[in-house]
Amino acid sequence: MAKLDDIIIEDTPGKRVLLMGNQAIARGAIEAGLGLAAAYPGTPSSEIMETLATASPKLGFHTEWSTNEKVAFEVAAGGAIAGVRSLTSMKNAGLNWVMDMFMTLVYGGVRGGYVIVVADDPDAHYSSNEQDTRFAAAYAAIPCLEPANAQEAKEMCKYAFDLSERLELPVFIRSVTRISHASGDVELGKIEKRENKPVFDKHWKMGWRWNVYGPPGAVEKHRWLHEQQAKIKQEMENIPWNKLELKPKQTLGIIASGIGASYAKDALKKLGVEEKVAFLKLGTPTPVPEKIVGKMLKSMKKILIVEEGEPIIEMQVNAIAKNVAPEVKILGKQTGALPAIGEINIDIAAQGIAKLTGKTLLPDEAREKTRTGVKKLISPRSSTLCAGCPHLGSYWALKQALRKVGGKVPIVNGDIGCYEQGGYGLSGKEYKPSFATESVRYPIEAPYETLDTNYIMGGGIGLMQGQYHAKYNDGPLVAVAGDSTFFHACIPAVINAVYNKSKGLFLVMDNFITAMTGHQPDPCTGKTVTGEDTKVLNIEDVAKACGVEFIKTVDPFDLKATQQAIEEALKSDKFAVVITSRVCTLQAQRMKQYAAKRMVFNKDVCTGCRLCVALGCPAITFDTKTKKAGIDPILCVGCGICADVCPFGAIKVET
Amino acid sequence: MTELNLIIAGVGGQGSILASHIVAMAAIDEGLLARVGETFGAAMRGGAVASHVRIGNEVQSPLVPKDGADIVLALEPLEGLRNIVNFLKKDGVLITNIHPWLPVDVNIGRAEYPSMEAIKNAVQSLGGRVVEVDATAVAQEAGNIRTVNSVMLGALAATGELPFSMDALKQAIRDNVPPKTIDANIRAFELGFATMKK
Numbered sequence: 001m002a003k004l005d006d007i008i009i010e011d012t013p014g015k016r017v018l019l020m021g022n023q024a025i026a027r028g029a030i031e032a033g034l035g036l037a038a039a040y041p042g043t044p045s046s047e048i049m050e051t052l053a054t055a056s057p058k059l060g061f062h063t064e065w066s067t068n069e070k071v072a073f074e075v076a077a078g079g080a081i082a083g084v085r086s087l088t089s090m091k092n093a094g095l096n097w098v099m100d101m102f103m104t105l106v107y108g109g110v111r112g113g114y115v116i117v118v119a120d121d122p123d124a125h126y127s128s129n130e131q132d133t134r135f136a137a138a139y140a141a142i143p144c145l146e147p148a149n150a151q152e153a154k155e156m157c158k159y160a161f162d163l164s165e166r167l168e169l170p171v172f173i174r175s176v177t178r179i180s181h182a183s184g185d186v187e188l189g190k191i192e193k194r195e196n197k198p199v200f201d202k203h204w205k206m207g208w209r210w211n212v213y214g215p216p217g218a219v220e221k222h223r224w225l226h227e228q229q230a231k232i233k234q235e236m237e238n239i240p241w242n243k244l245e246l247k248p249k250q251t252l253g254i255i256a257s258g259i260g261a262s263y264a265k266d267a268l269k270k271l272g273v274e275e276k277v278a279f280l281k282l283g284t285p286t287p288v289p290e291k292i293v294g295k296m297l298k299s300m301k302k303i304l305i306v307e308e309g310e311p312i313i314e315m316q317v318n319a320i321a322k323n324v325a326p327e328v329k330i331l332g333k334q335t336g337a338l339p340a341i342g343e344i345n346i347d348i349a350a351q352g353i354a355k356l357t358g359k360t361l362l363p364d365e366a367r368e369k370t371r372t373g374v375k376k377l378i379s380p381r382s383s384t385l386c387a388g389c390p391h392l393g394s395y396w397a398l399k400q401a402l403r404k405v406g407g408k409v410p411i412v413n414g415d416i417g418c419y420e421q422g423g424y425g426l427s428g429k430e431y432k433p434s435f436a437t438e439s440v441r442y443p444i445e446a447p448y449e450t451l452d453t454n455y456i457m458g459g460g461i462g463l464m465q466g467q468y469h470a471k472y473n474d475g476p477l478v479a480v481a482g483d484s485t486f487f488h489a490c491i492p493a494v495i496n497a498v499y500n501k502s503k504g505l506f507l508v509m510d511n512f513i514t515a516m517t518g519h520q521p522d523p524c525t526g527k528t529v530t531g532e533d534t535k536v537l538n539i540e541d542v543a544k545a546c547g548v549e550f551i552k553t554v555d556p557f558d559l560k561a562t563q564q565a566i567e568e569a570l571k572s573d574k575f576a577v578v579i580t581s582r583v584c585t586l587q588a589q590r591m592k593q594y595a596a597k598r599m600v601f602n603k604d605v606c607t608g609c610r611l612c613v614a615l616g617c618p619a620i621t622f623d624t625k626t627k628k629a630g631i632d633p634i635l636c637v638g639c640g641i642c643a644d645v646c647p648f649g650a651i652k653v654e655t
Numbered sequence: 656m657t658e659l660n661l662i663i664a665g666v667g668g669q670g671s672i673l674a675s676h677i678v679a680m681a682a683i684d685e686g687l688l689a690r691v692g693e694t695f696g697a698a699m700r701g702g703a704v705a706s707h708v709r710i711g712n713e714v715q716s717p718l719v720p721k722d723g724a725d726i727v728l729a730l731e732p733l734e735g736l737r738n739i740v741n742f743l744k745k746d747g748v749l750i751t752n753i754h755p756w757l758p759v760d761v762n763i764g765r766a767e768y769p770s771m772e773a774i775k776n777a778v779q780s781l782g783g784r785v786v787e788v789d790a791t792a793v794a795q796e797a798g799n800i801r802t803v804n805s806v807m808l809g810a811l812a813a814t815g816e817l818p819f820s821m822d823a824l825k826q827a828i829r830d831n832v833p834p835k836t837i838d839a840n841i842r843a844f845e846l847g848f849a850t851m852k853k
């Protein structure tokens with residue numbers, strides 16, 4: 001099998017290859033003759049754009065990492081309005097940023113095919129929540145496709161462009177972690193050569209088609225969207241991935257969609273009841289094909305719905321059943337046959353099927369007991385910041401400065417990025433709920449206990465302003481963010497802080513890249529998604545332009561200077577921005593721009609005070625028997641900051 | 656064939672995901688279906704990584720069911736243990752590198768690393784069998800410490816459980832490792848294979 005970059009643009013229909021779901025989606029778009037794609041990184045969706053970007057210079061279409069999902073969505077919508085096949089991709093949370101345009105674009109729809117790919121994350125492996133974005137597709141009244149494997153991911157993406165053009169509406173593809181970040185065999189199809197000629201006609205088939213305010217106005221355009229629904233319903237009945245396998249005399253059945261259908265198929269086989277159970281595999285969870293569902297329900301006594309996320313199919317099937325087969329018993333997430341939270345898998349699907357067929361699957365008690373015993377042996381492998389990560393320096397300096405400046409209970413508002421690990425807590429340590437009525441200060445043993453609040457990208461800087469205006473007075477107020485997050489979500493909030501006279505410290509940890517999601521370039525990297533040189537935006541300049549008066553940029557490896565800058569900021573009576581600026585260590589190593597120092601550890605001098613352990617660097621070791629710290633020579637990257645942390649001179653940089 | 660369920664476990668940076676893709680590609684090249692599901696955050700260096708590989712004529716979903724793995728291939732012993740506990744079949748086999756990569760929790764004295772003896776007993780208590788490979792030493796012998804994953808693939812191939820040819824597997828290694836390391840990886844693979852046959 002050749003290299004992925006080559007496979008992705010190879011026009012060899014029929015060839016079978018291994019593709020990750022995200023690569024398959026990208027390949028589907030390429031086969032459909034994509035003209036433009038814009039996205040913002042977010043796990044588990046980023047590889048869609050990364051794959052497209054390897055192909056775009058060769059095939060001549062545009063790709064970009066936009067500053068955030070909303071901008072990406074609009075860039076791609078602009079392409080589609082101009083008749084060019086366009087795609088945007090994002091993670092679940094990204095869709096929350098685009099809702100305004102998303103809900104409004106559909107009033108006039110599109111001219112060129114527009115495919116919106118959203119990768120949900122049931123089980124919140126990489127996300128702040130488990131939200132099921134299929135509801136959003138239903139909310140916007142556009143069809144949602146949901147692939148069951150990598151092959152379908154490719155096919156559906158290709159098909160979605162045609163469907164979008166037939167309906168003149170965007171089409172939504174809902175992926176999940178187990179599709180996007182799983183790989184499977186894919187048979188390649190033909191790459192369609194499209195001219196993607198941009199055209200513009202402002203009254204195309206409808207007056208003021210691309211201007212909701214233009215006559216006949218938004219309400220009439222809403223009417224048009226409703227009229228399209230009949231067409232959508234018709235399409236859903238004929239879509240190749242809505243397939244009913246129903247044999248005479250079967251009275252038990254499963255309706256399953258996307259990855260849920262794959263789990264259900266595997267589970268049926270595992271239980272050996274494939275012949276007994278009718279199977280409706282859905283590729284469109286919303287809207288479901290009413291006629292096919294109705295046809296199945298009429299011969300059923302009991303069915304089980306297997307879907308990943310919220311019970312959105314279950315709700316629709318219940319509504320259909322009311323009319324066509326009210327006697328059918330419908331099992332699913334609403335009835336507790338399947339868990340309402342987390343993700344499913346073969347075993348969970350099997351439990352549901354057992355309930356459908358009236359069997360009970362009993363656990364092997366003895367084995368479970370042995371298992372519990374074995375689990376006690378397994379040490380956790382906690383997630384940490386990398387050895388030599390600049391964020392370690394920022395957190396160390398912040399902790400020292402907060403201690404120095406005083407104030408009873410500081411609030412450190414977190415944000416999303418590698419530095420969010422500043423709120424992951426310490427493994428094995430129990431955090432008990434407290435019911436205090438006064439502010440409480442908790443010790444910070446490691447940087448991983450620093451962040452007091454954390455929700456979503458850009459959230460921290462806003463929360464801090466609310467705390468200030470609520471007159472919180474028990475300690476200093478801080479918010480942190482990274483560079484990609486700064487450009488994505490923080491600029492309006494910075495302007496707001498200046499405009500509405502908030503105070504507090506905004507600590508921007510600038511590592512010049514979107515590290516957490518896999519080192520994608522951002523506006524301060526100097527590179528575009530295809531690696532082309534571009535302008536470097538400087539965060540200090542942006543903050544200045546937003547009216548911030550207290551700004552300091554420091555090197556987080558210089559712990560003293562960083563601590564001092566933070567102390568001054570905390571004491572200042574202004575809204576203050578401190579930028580800790582240093583390239584992500586992994587990135588610097590990769591670019592061969594990293595100068596490692598040689599560290600020497602003198603065990604005789606070490607007092608076992610554990611201060612260096614509190615730095616949180618994974619290369620620092622501690623021997624509980626000898627009560628001495630140390631440095632793991634394999635993990636250490638020689639950044640040297642631990643030498644500045646040790647008050648006894650046990651750690652030195654070799655000169 | 657019926658089905659092969661395999662888990663390749665290790666620590667971020669050891670190449671367990673690449674190894675799982677190599678196995679899947681070899682299977683596809685010989686006409687089988689393959690599914691690979693990665694679990695846990697793979698991006699982070701030093702994090703726990705496990706990649707599920709399912710090969711057969713009818714496999715659908717990418718995750719190995721509970722107690723469903725025929726083989727757990729561990730590039731790191733603790734990660735082997737972490738995966739066998741839920742996934743190894745009653746008569747399954749754990750093939751493990753014996754060289755630990757200590758987690759930070761152990762490094763700073765908040766947790767203890769299980770002994771190889773304890774790991775072996777644990778696997779046996781669940782009905783499985785353990786095969787130890789000094790893959791780190793073999794990789795050094797092959798001339799590149801970063802070929803631990805190829806050594807382990809060699810050990811895996813030596814079990815005779817893979818439903819496709821050695822040639823397909825070697826070709827998949829050649830196609831997927833960095834070009835400059837092809838020779839070292841093939842050497843590592845062959846040494847890993849030979850270690851098991853000794």
Ligand SMILES: Cc1ncc(C[n+]2csc(CCOP(=O)(O)OP(=O)(O)O)c2C)c(N)n1
Binds near residue numbers: 097481482483486511
């Ligand atoms: C709305 C939204 N989009 C995307 C993401 C995915 N994501 C997680 S962290 C992050 C940005 C990380 O970059 P940066 O702020 O520069 O911090 P770093 O990881 O480099 O320290 C992104 C895009 C998200 N969580 N939410």
